[in-house]
Amino acid sequence: MNDWLTMLTDASQMFLFLAFELSVLFLVISAGVSLIRQKIPDTKIQAMLGARKGKGYFISAALGALTPFCSCSTIPMLRGLLSAKAGFGPTLTFLFVSPLLNPIIVGLMWATFGWQVTVLYAVIAAGVSVLASMLLDMLGFERHVIDPKEAKQSSCGTGCSTTTQEPASVSATACCSSNAIKSIKPLKAQTSCCTAQPDEAASTLSCCADGTAALTQAPAIPTAFAKARIDAWQQFKDVFPYLLLGVLIGSFIYGFIPAEWIAAHAGADNP
Numbered sequence: 165m166n167d168w169l170t171m172l173t174d175a176s177q178m179f180l181f182l183a184f185e186l187s188v189l190f191l192v193i194s195a196g197v198s199l200i201r202q203k204i205p206d207t208k209i210q211a212m213l214g215a216r217k218g219k220g221y222f223i224s225a226a227l228g229a230l231t232p233f234c235s236c237s238t239i240p241m242l243r244g245l246l247s248a249k250a251g252f253g254p255t256l257t258f259l260f261v262s263p264l265l266n267p268i269i270v271g272l273m274w275a276t277f278g279w280q281v282t283v284l285y286a287v288i289a290a291g292v293s294v295l296a297s298m299l300l301d302m303l304g305f306e307r308h309v310i311d312p313k314e315a316k317q318s319s320c321g322t323g324c325s326t327t328t329q330e331p332a333s334v335s336a337t338a339c340c341s342s343n344a345i346k347s348i349k350p351l352k353a354q355t356s357c358c359t360a361q362p363d364e365a366a367s368t369l370s371c372c373a374d375g376t377a378a379l380t381q382a383p384a385i386p387t388a389f390a391k392a393r394i395d396a397w398q399q400f401k402d403v404f405p406y407l408l409l410g411v412l413i414g415s416f417i418y419g420f421i422p423a424e425w426i427a428a429h430a431g432a433d434n435p
Contacts, residue, residue, distance in 0.1 A: 175419025182411045186237070190403065194240040194396035195389075202388050206248040213250035220254035221294045228261030229270075229290070238262040239403060240396075246309065253301035260293035 213220040231241070238259060245255045265286055273282045386394065428434070 171419045173419075175415045178418045179411055179415035182414060183408060186407055186411065187400070187404075189237045190240060190407065191396050191400055193237050194243075194399045195392040197240045197244040198392035198395040199388060201244055201248060202391065209245070209248040209250050213245065213254040220251050221257050221297065224254040224257040224297075225261045225265075225290050225294060228258040228293075229265040229286075230267070231262055232266045232268050240399060243399060251301075252306040252309070253297045256297035256300055257293050260296060261290060264289040264293065 212223055228238075231238075241262070242255065242259050245258065270282060270286065273285060
């Protein structure tokens with residue numbers, strides 16, 4: 165009974181520690197990726213990591229090897245690359261290489277097994293990651309990936325076809341005639357309600373499905389850090405259930421599966 169209580173205590177402590185540590189790590193990295201994407205245009209990322217450019221795979225492999233991330237903290241970077249429309253193959257290469265090759269793993273292997281084994285491991289890990297990424301790209305596995313931009317619709321909804329209760333906020337000159345600014349009369353929309361985001365503190369016109377219009381004040385555009393905080397929190401909410409599931413499995417292994425059992429089944433004399 166005492167042994168079970170000890171194992172349960174160890175597993176619970178590990179669960180709380182990992183849940184807190186990985187949550188903080190995920191939020192910090194997500195915010196950092198958001199700040200980087202606000203500074204670097206998507207076109208530049210696409211040019212570097214294009215799907216049809218062989219150099220994109222090598223750049224992704226080098227980026228994955230240089231970032232000291234675990235699998236969990238790789239996800240924010242992966243979502244950022246997907247949102248920037250980087251090549252699917254190079255994006256997968258980063259996903260595969262990042263947890264397999266990083267300065268911490270390379271340093272530990274070098275100190276433990278020597279440089280020959282470390283170089284061999286690095287070549288095999290990078291080579292298999294690149295080949296697997298190319299294969300999945302050729303097989304069209306990109307169709308199974310949900311675009312982060314499409315998963316969350318913009319605040320402007322689906323345009324003038326939205327319901328009366330959920331008007332789409334648009335520029336006063338983009339949707340309804342300028343007379344609505346003065347008279348606020350029911351007017352039919354002339355173009356799509358989902359054009360461009362309004363300027364900061366600009367007057368906007370809310371166009372509804374029944375053709376009514378109402379003059380409103382556009383919200384202020386958030387600062388770079390505010391936007392990074394919002395993006396990080398949204399991503400964290402999406403990933404949190406899966407993060408907890410992974411932490412639960414890891415904590416169970418840590419607390420209830422003895423190291424001796426693992427050594428016995430993964431020993432040098434066991435096929």
